[in-house]
Amino acid sequence: MSGLSGISRMAPKKGSLRSSRPAPLPAVPVLDVVGLRTTIASPPIDLRLMPASTLTLFGDRPHTLSLVLDALAGFLPHLGGTIRINERDVTSSAPSERGMRIVSPRDPLFPHLDLRDNIAFSLRAAFMNRAEAYAAAGRMIALLGLDGISSLRPAQLSPEQLFRARLARALVTSPDVLLLDDPLHQLDPQATRRVSVLLGTVSRALNLSVIQSVSRREDALRSGGKIAVFQGSTLLQCADAAQLYDRPASAQVATLFGETNTLVGQVLDIGDDVARIHLACEGVVEAIASEQLEVGQECLVCVRPDRISPFFGSQGLGVDDEDERPVQGILTESLHLGDHIRMRVRCAEGTEIELRRPPLQSQKIPSAGTLVQLAWPAAHATAFPAASGID
Numbered sequence: 418m419s420g421l422s423g424i425s426r427m428a429p430k431k432g433s434l435r436s437s438r439p440a441p442l443p444a445v446p447v448l449d450v451v452g453l454r455t456t457i458a459s460p461p462i463d464l465r466l467m468p469a470s471t472l473t474l475f476g477d478r479p480h481t482l483s484l485v486l487d488a489l490a491g492f493l494p495h496l497g498g499t500i501r502i503n504e505r506d507v508t509s510s511a512p513s514e515r516g517m518r519i520v521s522p523r524d525p526l527f528p529h530l531d532l533r534d535n536i537a538f539s540l541r542a543a544f545m546n547r548a549e550a551y552a553a554a555g556r557m558i559a560l561l562g563l564d565g566i567s568s569l570r571p572a573q574l575s576p577e578q579l580f581r582a583r584l585a586r587a588l589v590t591s592p593d594v595l596l597l598d599d600p601l602h603q604l605d606p607q608a609t610r611r612v613s614v615l616l617g618t619v620s621r622a623l624n625l626s627v628i629q630s631v632s633r634r635e636d637a638l639r640s641g642g643k644i645a646v647f648q649g650s651t652l653l654q655c656a657d658a659a660q661l662y663d664r665p666a667s668a669q670v671a672t673l674f675g676e677t678n679t680l681v682g683q684v685l686d687i688g689d690d691v692a693r694i695h696l697a698c699e700g701v702v703e704a705i706a707s708e709q710l711e712v713g714q715e716c717l718v719c720v721r722p723d724r725i726s727p728f729f730g731s732q733g734l735g736v737d738d739e740d741e742r743p744v745q746g747i748l749t750e751s752l753h754l755g756d757h758i759r760m761r762v763r764c765a766e767g768t769e770i771e772l773r774r775p776p777l778q779s780q781k782i783p784s785a786g787t788l789v790q791l792a793w794p795a796a797h798a799t800a801f802p803a804a805s806g807i808d
Contacts, residue, residue: 445503446468446501447466447467447468447502447593447594448464448489449465449466449499449504450462450465450489450501451463451498451499452498452499453488453495453497453499454496454498455481455484455485455493455496455650456484456650457496459481459649459651460652462485462498463652464628464645464652466626466627466628468624468626469620469624469625469626470626471620471625471627471629471640471641471642471643472627472628472629472642472645473628473629473631473640473642473643473645474629474644474645475630475631475632475637475645475647475673476649476673477647477649477673478647479602479630479632481647481649481650482599482632482647483521483523483598483630485630486521486596486598486628487519489517489594489596489628490512490515490518490519490596491510491512491515492512502517502594503593516592517592517596518592518594518596519597520584520587520595520600521598522603523598524583525583526571526586527571528570528571528572529570530570531569532567532570532574533551533554533555533558533568535571535586536558536585536589537550537553537589538586539586539590540554540589540590543590553589554589558585560585560622561582561588561615562581562615563581575608576603577612580604580612584619588625593626594626594627594628595626595627595628596627596628596629597627597628597630598629599632600612601631601636602631602632613636617641634676637658642657643655643657644661644674646661646674648669648673653666653673662674662675663796663797664705664799665677665719668719668801671719671799672719675721676721676722677719677722678719678720678722678725678770679718679719680696680697680702680718681697681715681716681717681718682694682695682702682716682717682718682800683695683714683715683716684711684713684716685701685712686712687711690705690706691704691705691795692705692706692710692800694718696718696744697766697768698764698765698770699744699765699766700743700745701742702743702744702793703795704719704799705795705799707799707800707801709801709802710800710802711802714802714803715802715803716800716801716802716803717800717801717802717803718799719798719800720797720798720799721797722759722773723757724794724797724798725792726793727748727760727762727774728789729783729787729788729789730783730787730788744770744790744791745789746763746764746768746770746789746791747763747785747786747787748760748761748782748783748786748788748789749761749763749785750785751783751785753776756775756776757774757776758773758775758776758782759771759772759773760772760774762791770791772791
């Protein structure tokens, strides 16, 4: 008993070191951008990049996103805002003093230098001796799979090799933030897959903090991090892919990122955040109501093609109540695209709705001209006021 008693006396009490240990401090952003404007007409944008993460800029005007990266890197004057790297204000700093490096087609390799000298150039310009600069370049060459071609000049390299060389040249200086301007756009499908894997491997190996712009939605999805969706120069929403798909902030986000069907309707009632809507193409549907939506408003119902279920002929929903009639139309097209079947349905007043189904669920697609009814769960669609809709 005396032993147990001794253990009891030594147990931590309220207010001891164990209970008073301070909570871990929140992570500090490696890049914090507030109110950045790249042109007179562009609205200010806020961006935040956490350490060892990737933020992808995606929009309908790739040139605008390139301007944002150039402004961050210091190669383009901006018209307002602040840029902080690891809590250090670099807004007025020269490009070489910002701790950022950009990989862009607008920043080509030197044509008269071979690959190794191109990679080592920035180190030599910073007065590193030749042996150390070449050793650092050699490590980048090995990391990025450029062994065996280090003596070649840019004109002798493939597009994929050119990108890897530009990436090596940027990484050899160990930047705090790496900027990638649409890195996969000029590559063929096979090279795109290889470079995507490479970027993921290198990012993990070096704990890179990356901001990249992309012009294709598939490239944005490959990043795995947060995605900032732009319409022109306006930042619409910044979130992960799941939120952008399932809870878009606006009809513009749903259309730009989710390739959604946008259907006009009028709100009949709203209950528990679910709106019941009478569509202009006929039929009554349900959708998640956005915060601004009110009963009686004209609205836009956004529903992605892969969330719609078709019911053909005898499979019809069998709803006779006029107030609950489903959307219906005529099948005009069914096209097998390998990983899915794309179908188009034309409603009586002319609205066209696209839907996509996995091939295993679509083995017996009726021929064009067949009557089809469409349905989807309320949670798979979102309704927005028409006044805030697509420009």
